[in-house]
Amino acid sequence: MSTSRRGLLGAALGGAVGLSSATAAHAASWQQKWAPSASGNGLGAFETVEDDRADSHPAGQPHIYATGDNWHFTMHKVDRDTSTDRQRQEVTGLRNGSGSNYLKWTEGQTWRVTYSMYIPSSLKATTTFTHIMQMKQPGNGTSPIVVQSLRRVNGVQTIELKLAIDDILVGRTALEPLHNKWIDVDFQIKVGNGSAGSVRWILKNGSTTVIDKSKTGVDTFLADRVRPKWGIYRSLGDTSGSLQDCYLLLTNLRGYQLV
Template sequence: MATSRRAVLGAALGGAVAAGLPGIATPASAASWQLRWSPSASSDKLRAFETIEDDRADSHTSAAPHIFAEGDNFRFNMHTVDRDTSTDRQRHEVTGCRNGSSYLQWKSGQTWRITYSMYIPSTLKATTSFTHIMQMKQPGTGSSPIVVQSLRRVDGAQTIELKLFDSNILVGRTALEPLHNKWTDVDFQIKIGNGSAGSVRWILKSGGSTVIDKSKSGVDTFLADRVRPKWGIYRSLGDSSGSLQNCHMLLTNMRGYQLV
């Protein structure tokens, strides 16, 4: 089992220009990242999130809970027998960023940043069909994701990627296997806007070195109401590579910032 990741993420939290988020021309002196969410798994536990989607179909109650706090980490367990309410897929996810009795509301025109560390064991493999480990969505049922961070087989190779879902725009993609069985730092930034008013930036770091740093501007990052982040394991059973097996994922040092 992986040990807790206690080191603070290496990304410096300075002004907007230092962050380099595309589409923002505001001088650094006029805008900066303000910490809005900093849960502790050991003390806040699952109260850190707005909602919990743990085996919604009660398909594997003997293994409950599938999502829980384990020391300083949030742990997501997935078993091959687990099923979502849509039986062609599996889903154990958490949504939103809760602060006590309230939660962050990401609105159109705002810019948000999420940083955290994730541990992906070699048992959590990329698949030929979808395996999402982070999504940006409009709350409620029936809407498509806005942004997805996914584990995908590309020409047989395991990769991790970020895409704008509806437009199928690839922001970036890199090899997954070098990131297996170790902690990877994630820095995700989103300017929320309709049409061409939005932008995203995606950074992965491992062992203090940048693995990938990609961004897209002039993209649509808003559907309606608000944007809400999701984390966990959400995967299709339609994989044809034989990659589905019992697995887990760990998240820690989760932080949420707003550019103000």
């Protein structure tokens, strides 16, 4: 099966969460702020790259790299993070240009990322956490705010989106039908403290909408700012025997702000 992707999830999919339709139609629109390419920007598309930061598997490096139109994340069973009960190969942030020229998602703002992902059947859901996208406050030891995860539920492989601060499930759907094909992701977040935040999560398989779920009146802010992360971040505590060498592909990453 081909692992190149040319389609792009349209920026017109759905409206902004947390706004009345009248307000959104009259005053706000999505403006594209980030449109990197793997072939043109490589890993320079991101604020930081966390590739085997514990130097646990030099022979497997690089674990994160650009190839053709895709960003490729490899995870080996032997890879270890600085916390040795888990594995992490991730990138963070939305960089435009060089230096400190990256986008900062701050309280009160509404942001959206669209992209396509290819999850092979070797990247399985687990009984403990396997995150493939996170929203976090930057800094060591900070807790996740939102997680897109591969989780086994009563033995069934699923993909889900959760608000981690209050452990709120936004949505969940079966993973196995999405294995070994390109899936489009549309994620929207209003950055808000307490009950001022909202999220929307859409997955599409070709022209079919697999899931479209929203939550409003929720907490999506800790401090400083919110920063997206992509890659594979998983616990070694899985009890289903699902951990194996695997990879994840991303392409057509786009970032928009509601202004």
